Amino acid sequence: MSDTWVAIDFETANAHRGSPCAVGLTAVGQGRITDRMYTLIRPPAAYRHFDPHNTRIHGIGASDVESAPSWAEALQQILKFTAGRTLVAHNAAFDLGVLRDACTAEGSPWPTLRYACSLVVARRTWRLISYALPEVARHIEVPLKEHHQAGADADAAAHIVLAAMRHHRAMSLEQLLAELSVVHGNVAPNAWSGSRSTGAGKGKPSSPVPCANPDADPHGAFYGKTVCITGTLSRMKRAEAQAALAVVGATPVAKVSGKTDILVVATPDPRRFAIGSEKSEKHGTAERLLEGGHDIEIIGEADFFERLNS
Structure with a gap:
């Protein structure tokens, strides 16, 4: 492992x-962590207010x-x-979106950056x-004890990519991305593109139905x-979510089967569970399919809306 890069x-x-x-x-x-940087930031004036919900999550206030x-x-x-090194972030669409939107809020140009998404890498590995940061960190046996502390989360993203490199025996980040058919994301003063998978399997777009x-x-x-949804979404009715999925090229379905790619697990309604069950029938079916080797992903509501809006 001879390359250098920075998780953010x-x-x-x-x-x-x-x-x-x-x-x-x-x-x-x-192949190891060599340095760290952390700083609090005074947000751009237009968005400087602190939402109590965010403060509860990360503990930072005005x-x-x-x-x-x-x-x-x-x-x-x-x-x-x-210093010009490639960036890595878990759900890079969010973190690089923060960087771009903060620049836009202050009327400054976007910097030129190259980046990769550890969430995409984890899905391909x-x-x-779940591919949420704490769950992947737990899987690679690097427990995330301070989730939503920016330094701890950056460390976790770095460990995830390092673990994937060991898993695939890749000697560099570039080799890892090439083997997984994951392309870099790029930010330039007037344009940007996302880090995504282009190979066969989960990352390959299917023909629309x-x-x-x-x-x-x-x-x-x-x-x-x-895509199938189970439970009650907090932000919209299920029919609205299914319509939104269709707009972005997905096929919403009512039941989980071997053809289902993603199950969205929203707030459960235990009244609809089978007697003695702690999960919905759809959730249970998805887990059995996953354990049987089917290529199905189970995500939470927050991940669902983040992807829908990215």
Whole structure:
């Protein structure tokens, strides 16, 4: 392992991605962690309010960032630390979205960056019930004790990629991405593209079926996927969610089968469970299919909406 790269994680003050309030960076070289950087951030003025929900998650409030670097100052620290190296983030669409939106909020150009997504790498490497950061970290036996502390989350993303490199016997990040058919994401002053899988299996877009929008972005997270929802979504009715899935090129279905690619597990209704069961019938079926070797993914509501909106 001879390459060097940097894992990154942002925390935000509120629901707007342009409100970074903390960033953690973990540098990797020669197959091990070599350096770290962490700083609180004073979010851009337009999005400086702290939502109590976000503060409950990461423990950062307005008073904590009064003397913190501004976004412009923090960005310079980030760019100096990364020094042109490839970035890695778990669900990179979010973290790089934070960076872009914060720049836009302050009227500054996006920097030129190259990045990869450890969430995409994990999906192409292991067969798991969930690919959320704590679950993948637990799988590779690097427990995440301080989830939503930016430095700890950056460390976890770095460990996930290092574990995937060992799993695939890849000597560098570039070799790992090539073997998994994962392309880099890129940010430039006037454009960006996501880090995604282009190979066979989960990452390969399927041909749309009649109920899916044939003009949807073929690189979208749900394009060509058959998706089932179980439980009650908090933000929209199931019919609305199914319509939204069809718009982005997915095929919503009512039951889980061997053809289902993704099961979305929302708030469960125990009244609908079979006697003695702790999960819905759909959830149980999906887990049995997964254990039997079927290529099916089970995700939570937060992951569902993040992918739907990315």
